[in-house]
Amino acid sequence: MEIPQTREDAQEHIAKIRTEKGLDGPNCNSSDLEAALVILAEQLYQKSTHFLLELLQNVDDNTYEVSLPTVNITYKRRALEIASNEVGFNKRNVEAICRIGRSTKSGLDHTTRYIGEKGIGFKSVFKVADIVWIQSGCYSFKLDKRQKLGMIAPIWAEYPESTANGFTSIILQLSPDYDEGELVEEIRLLDPRLLVFLRKLRQINLSILDDRTGKSWYMILQNDLICQRYTLTRFSVLHMPAETKLAGCKQTEILLAFPISDVNEPKIESQHVYAFLPIRDYGFKFLLQTDLLLIASREDIDASSPWNKALLNAVPHALLKAIRQFNASNLRYSWIPYLPIRPRLSDFFEQLETITLQLLSLQPILECVSGELAVPHSMKYVPDSFRDSKGVPLTLCETTQLGYLSHRYASSDWPNLQRLGVGRLCMEEFLTDLQILVCKHAMEFRQKPLDWHSWLALVLAQMLTSNFHSAASTLYSLPIVPLRDGQWVKPNTETLLFPGAENIVVPPGIEIGEIHPDASQDSRRHLFTLLGAQPFAPSKICDIIIKKHSNQGFRPALLSRGDLVSHAIFLYSTGWNNLSFGDSASTKSIWLISEVDTYHLGSELYIDSDMPYAATKFFERRRNKFPFLHKDYLNQAWRCSTLERSMERSSPYR
Numbered sequence: 211m212e213i214p215q216t217r218e219d220a221q222e223h224i225a226k227i228r229t230e231k232g233l234d235g236p237n238c239n240s241s242d243l244e245a246a247l248v249i250l251a252e253q254l255y256q257k258s259t260h261f262l263l264e265l266l267q268n269v270d271d272n273t274y275e276v277s278l279p280t281v282n283i284t285y286k287r288r289a290l291e292i293a294s295n296e297v298g299f300n301k302r303n304v305e306a307i308c309r310i311g312r313s314t315k316s317g318l319d320h321t322t323r324y325i326g327e328k329g330i331g332f333k334s335v336f337k338v339a340d341i342v343w344i345q346s347g348c349y350s351f352k353l354d355k356r357q358k359l360g361m362i363a364p365i366w367a368e369y370p371e372s373t374a375n376g377f378t379s380i381i382l383q384l385s386p387d388y389d390e391g392e393l394v395e396e397i398r399l400l401d402p403r404l405l406v407f408l409r410k411l412r413q414i415n416l417s418i419l420d421d422r423t424g425k426s427w428y429m430i431l432q433n434d435l436i437c438q439r440y441t442l443t444r445f446s447v448l449h450m451p452a453e454t455k456l457a458g459c460k461q462t463e464i465l466l467a468f469p470i471s472d473v474n475e476p477k478i479e480s481q482h483v484y485a486f487l488p489i490r491d492y493g494f495k496f497l498l499q500t501d502l503l504l505i506a507s508r509e510d511i512d513a514s515s516p517w518n519k520a521l522l523n524a525v526p527h528a529l530l531k532a533i534r535q536f537n538a539s540n541l542r543y544s545w546i547p548y549l550p551i552r553p554r555l556s557d558f559f560e561q562l563e564t565i566t567l568q569l570l571s572l573q574p575i576l577e578c579v580s581g582e583l584a585v586p587h588s589m590k591y592v593p594d595s596f597r598d599s600k601g602v603p604l605t606l607c608e609t610t611q612l613g614y615l616s617h618r619y620a621s622s623d624w625p626n627l628q629r630l631g632v633g634r635l636c637m638e639e640f641l642t643d644l645q646i647l648v649c650k651h652a653m654e655f656r657q658k659p660l661d662w663h664s665w666l667a668l669v670l671a672q673m674l675t676s677n678f679h680s681a682a683s684t685l686y687s688l689p690i691v692p693l694r695d696g697q698w699v700k701p702n703t704e705t706l707l708f709p710g711a712e713n714i715v716v717p718p719g720i721e722i723g724e725i726h727p728d729a730s731q732d733s734r735r736h737l738f739t740l741l742g743a744q745p746f747a748p749s750k751i752c753d754i755i756i757k758k759h760s761n762q763g764f765r766p767a768l769l770s771r772g773d774l775v776s777h778a779i780f781l782y783s784t785g786w787n788n789l790s791f792g793d794s795a796s797t798k799s800i801w802l803i804s805e806v807d808t809y810h811l812g813s814e815l816y817i818d819s820d821m822p823y824a825a826t827k828f829f830e831r832r833r834n835k836f837p838f839l840h841k842d843y844l845n846q847a848w849r850c851s852t853l854e855r856s857m858e859r860s861s862p863y864r
Contacts, residue, residue, distance in 0.1 A: 213300045213347055220348035223301055224364045227308050233363050260509070261334035262396060263404075263487040265292050265380070268332065270408040270486070272296035272378070279410045282377075285397060286419035288390055290339075291371065293379040294411075298347030307332050307344075307353075308362045336361050338393065339382035345369035346378035394418055402431045406440060406467050407484045407499040439477075440467040440497070443535060445528035447500075453517040455503065464521065464528040467497035468548055474540055478547045483559075485511075492559050493552035496532075498525070511558040522558070525550075526566040533575050537583060543616065546623040549630075571631040577616040579606060587631035589615045591624055595672075596640050598665045603635075605643035607651045637673055641684040648688045656698060660728055667737040674740045682741070691738060692726040699723050701741035705754070708735065710746030717780045719773030720754050748784035755781060756788075759800040766801040766809040774803050775842050804837040815839050 214220040262283075269281045274296050281294040310333070335342055336355045343352045344364075351364040373379045384390060397416055405411060414431040445464045453459065469477040482488040484499040489511065500521050503512045512518055529550070536545040549570075550562050574583040592603040592614055601617045603610070615632055628634065635643075648655050658666075673681040689698040691706060694715060699706075704721040708730045716724035725743060729735075735743075744750075755777050758764055766774060777800060788799070799812040816825040817839045829836045 213298055215348065217348045217350075220350075221366050223304065224349070224351050224366050227305065228363055228365075231308075231359055231363050233359060261337060262393075262400075264332065264334055266404065266408070266411075266414075267487050269294045269296070270411050272410070274410055276376075278412050280413040280415065281411060282415045282417070283397060283400075284417045285390075285394060286417075287421060288384045290382045290384070290393065291379060292382075293374065293377045295374075295376055296378050298378055299344075299349055303346075304349060304364070308364055310362065333361055335382055338384055338388045340385045341383040343367065343369050343381040343383075344379070345373050390421070394420060398427065400431070401482070401488060403467070403482070403497060404484075404487070405431060406442070406497060407465060407486055409486075439469055441470055441535070441539075441541070442467050443528060443532035445524070445531050447521065447524040451516040451520055453503070453515070456501075456517065462501045462521070464524060465497075465499040466528055466532050467499070468532065468545075469496070470541075476541065476544050476547055483511075492557065493555065494550050494559075495548050496550075500525075513558045518558070522562065523565065525562060526569040529566055530569060530573060530575070533570070533573075537575065537577070542577065543618040544620070546619065546626050549626050551626055551629065567629055567631075576627070576630070576632065577618070578612055579603065579614040579616055580611040581616075582612070584612070585631075586627070587633070589613060590633045590635040590639065591615045591619075591627055592617065592635045593624075594621060596635055596669065598662055604662075604666050604669060605640060605647050607647045607654060609646050609650060610643050637677065637681065641673075641681065645684065645688060648690060652689075652698070656692070663729065664733045668733040671733060671737040671740060674737070678740075685741060691723065691741075691743070692729045694724045694726050697723070701738070701743070705750075706738060706741075706743040707746050707751070708738075708743060710748065714746075714748065714780075714783060716751055717755070717773065717776035719769045719777065720751070720758055722751060722754055748780075749786075752781055752784060752786040756786075756800065764801070766803070771803050771807065771840065771842065774801060774809075775840070778802060778843060802843070803840045805840050806837075807840070808837060810837050818844065 214223060266281070269292065272294060276295050279295065281292060284291045284293075336353075340356055341352055341354045344350070350367065350369050352367040353362070353364060354360040357363065357365070369379065370381060371379070384393070397418055400414070400416060405414065412432065416427075416429045416431070418427040419425075420427070443466045445466070446461060447464060448461045450460055450462055467481075469479065469481065471477045478495050480491050481494055481497045482490065483492050483494070483502075484497065485502040485504055486499065489502070489504065490509065502518055502521060503515045504510065505512050532548075533545060536542060550559070550566055552563070554560070571586050574585050576584060576586050576589060578584045578589055590613055594601075596604055597617060598604055603614050603617065606614060614635075615627065619627065624634070670681065670685060674685070686702040687700060689700050691699050691701055693699060694709060695718065704723050706723045706725060707716065708725050709715075709727045716722050724746075725738060729738070759766075759777070781800070801809055802812050802815055803809055804815060815837050816829070818824070818826045818841075820826070825836065825838070
């Protein structure tokens with residue numbers, strides 16, 4: 211509908227509206243309507259200042275032909291002025307203000323956008339004001355609720371203040387009994403986040419001259435500055451159900467705004483839900499803006515509306531789109547606190563958490579250790595107790611990396627990750643994965659740094675302390691103990707000893723493993739002690755050597771010459787003698803190797819000597835018939851009383 215081009219045309223239009231309401235003609239009976247208007251104005255909103263938000267929405271719905279759509283909100287001398295640089299009211303706009311239940315906003319942009327459905331919102335100004343003056347283009351009139359049908363019957367009147375060219379201006383003259391302090395405080399606390407969702411307005415200028423204190427206050431809210439504190443996601447919702455209030459509207463949009471700090475990190479604090487104006491705080495950590503239909507007071511959502519139910523079901527898909535954007539940004543590991551998880555409340559959004567988690571749990575939205583995105587239920591969260599000092603899972607390897615959630619997510623996110631379907635790695639699973647690392651990736655496991663092995667030992671020792679039998683059954687089967695000779699053995703395969711003095715080592719060829727010195731300190735020593743390792747005891751090693759050699763099933767040929775030599779050397783170096791066996795000493799002898807590599811008990815061998823009457827001299831010509839001790843024993847200068855006592859025939863005079 212056209213905009214009046216002359217003052218006379220506008221004045222004629224105002225007169226026509228009054229005539230249609232029967233105010234300037236005969237037979238006017240408006241008492242019932244007038245009573246309804248009073249009830250409407252007084253009870254429409256619980257909060258008297260809600261009209262301010264309603265006016266802002268109306269201003270945003272206007273048409274602008276300027277680069278910076280702006281509204282000036284000025285309070286002084288118990289009057290509030292709202293002035294915007296829109297193109298001006300047309301006749302239809304004026305008629306909408308002067309009616310109940312109709313609005314020029316209904317179905318605005320029928321296919322994609324919907325702004326509001328209440329034709330009654332403007333009437334809320336009369337909860338605080340007696341008179342409202344409006345000046346727009348050629349129009350200049352007032353609405354005076356003290357007059358008959360004054361809230362919908364315009365009266366042509368001069369605007370009481372000077373106006374800026376190109377601005378539509380409205381002045382609300384407060385009622386004498388209205389407490390201006392509430393309005394002044396509301397202006398001061400005007401939420402700058404409104405600009406995130408308003409479609410057209412880019413700047414709001416606020417000005418207050420407080421009559422009570424005489425002080426002035428001024429603030430500018432700008433859209434560009436506000437948006438820097440949010441990351442936005444827009445999601446189109448198609449195939450919306452038919453809604454009588456939204457004739458022809460088949461699709462709409464959900465806008466989510468996630469607050470971020472100055473360093474682009476999530477700023478987690480409770481946010482409002484908006485239907486282009488704030489409805490209320492529902493406890494979400496993101497701003498939600500969409501075309502929700504509200505109950506008459508605009509202070510809550512119409513839960514019975516099929517339109518609203520369709521929007522509710524679309525919110526999880528909007529969140530999924532946002533999460534995909536996060537995963538391509540520096541918010542990849544920090545978006546979890548934005549999830550719509552809140553205490554159980556009985557409101558319109560009470561099912562949102564459930565349907566959101568159902569959708570997200572089936573989507574590849576979380577990063578595993580390999581760097582790929584995977585479905586939440588396919589991954590395990592590795593608690594701190596199973597990570598190394600750098601936060602990396604101790605059992606991480608090529609086989610397990612696809613099943614572990616990236617350690618770059620915060621530990622504090624675990625409760626929400628669990629709701630998404632991520633499992634928590636338990637002790638049994640940790641031990642299974644350790645078995646994979648130790649057995650299938652043995653070289654990788656063994657080449658880990660010493661501090662890593664120490665950290666693992668600390669974790670395993672804690673497991674054994676708290677749940678020995680469950681943990682020990684697995685650990686006994688794993689080659690996790692490094693020996694001095696370079697082997698890695700299972701804790702239960704042989705007797706394990708910690709290393710002794712530097713010049714004494716366990717000889718090869720016996721069932722004793724000497725733990726590598728690097729693995730015999732601190733947490734690793736504690737772990738191996740729990741698994742049965744013992745302190746170094748030469749006497750115990752000697753006993754094992756003698757028992758091995760005395761066993762009827764012992765086959766010395768299965769050992770190398772070096773092994774047999776080392777047994778004798780160890781017995782000598784540790785001061786062993788066969789007297790420790792008491793009366794059976796004569797039966798206790800060790801196997802030695804001859805100079806021609808034949809095997810004999812010590813009592814069957816001769817030892818070379820330059821002593822007078824030694825066997826060397828006596829059997830010089832028949833040496834091939836008498837076995838002599840291999841020179842390796844003597845080359846190492848291990849001529850000792852131990853060897854002599856083990857040979858009953860070391861000379862022909864014995």
